[in-house]
Amino acid sequence: MKLPIHRFLLSLVLSLFAPLAVGQTLFINEIMSSNSSTVADGTGDYADWVELYNPTAANVDISGYYVTDQLSNPTKYQLPVSASLVVPAGGYLLLWASNDPSRGARHLAFALSASGEEFGIFAPDGITQLDAVAFPALAANISYGRKPSGSANWVYFTSATPAATNNNAPSFSAFLDPPTFSHASGYYPGAFTLTLTSSDPDATIYYTTDGSEPNENNPSTTFTYRNRYVEVQGQTPGPILNATLQTHTYTAPIPIMDRTLNANRVSNYSSTYSYNPPYFPSEPVFKGTVVRAKVVKPGTLPSSVVTRTYLVTPEGNQRFRFPVISLAMPENYLFGYQEGIYNAGVTFDNWRAGNPSVSVNGPGFPGNFTRTGDQWEYPANMEVFDTLSTGAALSQVVDVRINGGHTRGLAQKSLRLYSSTFFTYPFFPSLPYTNHKRLILRNSGNDWGSTMFRDAVIQGMVSHLRFDRQAYCPSILLVNGEYWGIHNVRERFDKYYPSAKYGVDPDNLDMIENHYEVDEGDAVHYNAMINYLIANGPSNQANYENVKTRMDMDNFIDYQLAEIYAANTDWPENNIRCWRLRTPQYMPNAPYGHDGRWRWMMFDVDYGFGGFNGPTHNTLAFATNSDINAPAAPARTFLLRRLLENAEFRTNFINRFADMLNTTYLPSRVVGMINEYKQNLAPEMPEHIARWKAITNMTTWDNNVNVMINFAEQRPGNVRQHIRSKFSLAATHTLTVDVSHAQRGYVQVNTIAIVGTTPGVAEQPYPWQGTYFQGVPVTIRAKAKPGYRFTHWQSEATSFSDSVLVVHLTASATYQAFFEIDPDYLYNPAPYELSYACAYEFLAWESANPAGTFPESMAFVYMNQPDPTFGATLEGFTSGPYNYLSRSRVNGLGENGVAFINTTSSDPTAVNEGYPMGKVGGALLALNTLGLTKVEVSWTGGTLTPNVRPHAIRLQYRVGDSGEFSDVLGVDNQPVEYVRNATAGHSQTFTSIPLPAQALDQPYVQLFWRYYHTGTGTSGARDQLRLDDIRVGVGACESLASGNWNNVGLWSCGRVPTFCDEVVVSPGHIIELENSGMAKSLRIEADGALNMVASGLLQLGSQ
Known part of the structure; x- marks a missing residue:
């Protein structure tokens, strides 16, 4: 029987763990598993924490002790042996469960679960348990601890006492269970009644439907707001109005229905300093219903607040084509005259009182919306709904701020969302990382009222270039259930971005904005680099080599040319950001992002692509301006101007620009991307336009998009002319490159590989043509594919034996590279000679097979990301044994083949040797298919152990040992794939699957059975799937x-x-x-x- 309150946990603790030992020297005294604002660690972050208490008269040094959140694994994490970690006599010590030991000796390699789990501390022998506790689910900023300190009595604290005695703190012996809702959040086709229940019959349920949290002590709360402000002198401000937030006592089922035809509420609050706000919708907008409820009983701690969003519409989850984000929060946090952050409010009125004659045309003036910092960050509940299911794909507590600069004054604003953990919904499924701590719901910035995707497509077209940019996912926002229009979900550039993408320590970064504003760390290294360049001209190659150790030149060149091509003139005086990992010196052999050099990040490019300047704008001259009386300011253009004094940099800059003009910025590619983004957004635009009225109608929107298309079509010729003018180049010429056999090799022109996977290069690219500059040498390289070798170049009647040529164009020229089979090439794994042998068969693999060995012509692989998704790329071969029983591994199953499973842990040491944590990715088979016109594959996939996180095994192939894999298609023209089954032991056999023509008559082909995560969840165990009975032959x-x-x-x-x-x-x-x-x-x-x-x-x- 389920008890109504958590009093049962006290008996659970006593039954799980031995009685307190006489003379016990160390206690787990207090725990907070959801710390959002109680106490910050030394980095300013609010991590989970555990308080240790030493009741003795002597200090206790816990260096080398073990702590764990799994008592079955007592040695999960060892506190640093070298550090001095002392719990003082009669005192306390906090351990931070931040999942990031790099922050300091008191930081642990795991976090605590807010839903409750175990915590224990063990002696350095890893066996002797000093203390342990099973703690319950805890709401934000609620702690669970002993009262008195060191006693056996566990209670809840609403005012935690970190690193201090618990003896005098107000406490509760019980914590009420949250209310149960009869219906889950989600889409519903019709009306229904919602029932709320409590496990305690003597408790009372309170609820709201206006986004506020239930308040049993003040069920009717009034706040003030204003909807009319003085834009120009002489106008009379509107009155201060009142609105009420209402808490209801639950006494009967709540009717839930489609509220769209109800009067608008949230949409009728002013969000600007307009005298007559033009953006109030003329018709009712779509409305869901948000219900927030909690359970209250005198003498006990109230339950946590549960939030549910109900979207009643006959269209169900097809009502919107994008993810729907529902934010529930008290309206006064956004629109309250005194406390709001989304409105003009008291801040504007105070400014107006001191500036009565200033006319405010457009945004850019003070309002409540210009408030920044922690004090203007408010809590909210966030739910996400998508077209894949009818329920909520995510529900979590977040903190909300207004984001942006000048655009805060627009009617629809950008919001910044903070998670105390991570956002677990895959807004950006193509990224190899998912651990986002902060996101932006962007209003499209300066493009608001134009296309709503200008910044997104500008960044999207350069996503493959060598600088950081923000991923993009359009979404629909509901504020307290009410339609709030299109918002673009974007990554936020802060210390957590390079941490997520490159694995660097977020607390050991320098990050600066707009040349001198320090966001993280300091500007000492940056200023030293600038000062070095001022004192040491880079025309001297030695000086330039020195600067190359301080900044990533490839990154900087790509970043500069992308901003210049886009004609973004809200830069470089603004919207420029760069970062580096703080290292004692340049580390040339470190992984990317870890070498200590500066790298640049693109964001806020809404001025570009016709936003404020047409295709003829000479942004190259703008970005290299040296006139103090003209933009951009010379201090802001100094770095590019100074580096262009170096011949190597100048050649690389011009050639890289030419390369991008010939590929990335081809009008056909760019126009195609613009139209793709447009078509994706078009179905949602009429409703967005009706809500905000910033765009007149769809015709206007089409015209705005056409401005971008016109820019894309005309920009390349103008930029080439700007380059010629800037660098005094006489002419441009056409370079044509070709190959003797496309399957044997390819050509690289400067920085671009002429292959079908290079953005802007045709799938069948040869002969390929590009435009290059006379006077700037072009380097072409012949690249043989695996199994082949280069023989010579041919240009008209001249032959060249060197695979690398430096071409000085004075007229159009053509070069063709010739390749032949290389009989001495060594592949790994070596191919099975299918052309000359019987069918290949893989029928068994034993668990006792030696570590790092593989079946003939096969290898087991790991990927470049944990919990590999379909987009993960191959990183290496596994090298571990086949008999592990836990953690990520490949298991030998004898005549049942092999099995794959991934696990992860917050402890980076909790891995099996030879299997990088969470990265197992499947199996490779190498084949030689020369001379064959038909090859068929048969294989068996099976579910060994079904679990919460679904996986599949998909058959793919590639020619050679590098590049992307492609799907092998079945007779139904669909990918051949085994999808996990809910029944353990299930299997499916695929027979006589023909390989595509591209994989035939090749010296080296790799088949890949890709084991990958097909779902969106980020918690729970993964499926263990098996692969068996592979047979590859020519058929009859x-x-x-x-x-x-x-x-x-x-x-x-x-x-x-x-x-x-x-x-x-x-x-x-x-x-x-x-x-x-x-x-x-x-x-x-x-x-x-x-x-x-x-x-x-x-x-x-x-x-």
């Missing part, structure tokens, strides 16, 4: 015509039959056999015949 050798047995062209298998082949003489075909022939079996169809000529002999069966 069927005659294609009448003729001689030994004619290779006669047979569908692409070779003269061997003992491996099942031979079929097709209907009506007459086959003549001279001398001897071989076959595994022979079948002669109707009207077919095999004629033995002279001494003809056919041997059947095995050799």
